[in-house]
Amino acid sequence: MKSRKLPKFASPEALEEFRASLAAPSKSAKAAPPRHVLVCFGGSCLASGAQAVRDALRDALERHGLADGVALVETGCMGPCVIGPVVLIGEDRTFYQGVKAEDAEAIVCSPLAAGFSRRTGRPMATGITSEGCLAVVVYELIDDVTVCVITAFEVDA
Numbered sequence: 001m002k003s004r005k006l007p008k009f010a011s012p013e014a015l016e017e018f019r020a021s022l023a024a025p026s027k028s029a030k031a032a033p034p035r036h037v038l039v040c041f042g043g044s045c046l047a048s049g050a051q052a053v054r055d056a057l058r059d060a061l062e063r064h065g066l067a068d069g070v071a072l073v074e075t076g077c078m079g080p081c082v083i084g085p086v087v088l089i090g091e092d093r094t095f096y097q098g099v100k101a102e103d104a105e106a107i108v109c110s111p112l113a114a115g116f117s118r119r120t121g122r123p124m125a126t127g128i129t130s131e132g133c134l135a136v137v138v139y140e141l142i143d144d145v146t147v148c149v150i151t152a153f154e155v156d157a
Contacts, residue, residue: 035069035070035071035089035090036070036071036073036089036090037057037061037070037071037072037073037087037088037089037090037107038073038075038078038087038088038089038090038147039053039054039057039072039073039074039075039085039086039087040075040076040077040078040084040085040086040087040088041054041074041075041076042075042076042077042078042081042084043077043081044077044081044082044084045077045078045081045084045085045086046085048084048085049085049100049101050074050084050085052100052101053085053087053099053100053101053103053104054072054074055101056101056102056103056104056105057072057087057104057107057108058072059104060104060105060107060108060109061108064108064109066108073090075146075147076146078147078149079139079147079148079149079152080097080137080149080152083097083098083129083135083152084097084098084099085098085099086098086099087099087107088125088147089107093125093139094125094126095125095126095135095137095139097129097135098129098130125137125139129154133154134154135152135153135154136152136153136154137149137151137152138150138151138152
């Protein structure tokens with residue numbers, strides 16, 4: 001194992017300058033997209049047309065000039081297989097179910113509001129089903145792309 005020689009600092013100010021230089025963003029580092037659109041690519045969602053949904057979302061993001069600022073992520077199974085394909089907007093936690101390719105434009109242009117479960121404090125996403133019911137999904141975000149559905153239910157609108 002190669003040992004690295006640590007610099008010596010003549011003053012606390014020199015140490016702070018060194019810390020600041022380490023914390024500063026690298027000029028060569030590419031910034032990560034600030035937004036994520038997660039498309040379930042589990043078996044059931046794939047069988048229900050998730051690839052076409054992903055392609056339509058990509059096209060809509062490009063048409064609206066958002067492709068560079070939004071990461072379109074294919075995830076593993078998100079859990080609610082019966083209502084797939086499903087899409088989750090990462091930052092505002094808007095959850096869409098039964099998504100079709102023709103829904104991509106609406107998803108890109110006007111995501112629904114979401115919040116947190118008052119009972120558990122977990123993130124909660126909402127969406128409208130094809131029957132016009134409000135769908136509510138309470139979930140746990142495991143990491144940037146892994147979602148564990150805790151519960152899901154519909155409310156007649």
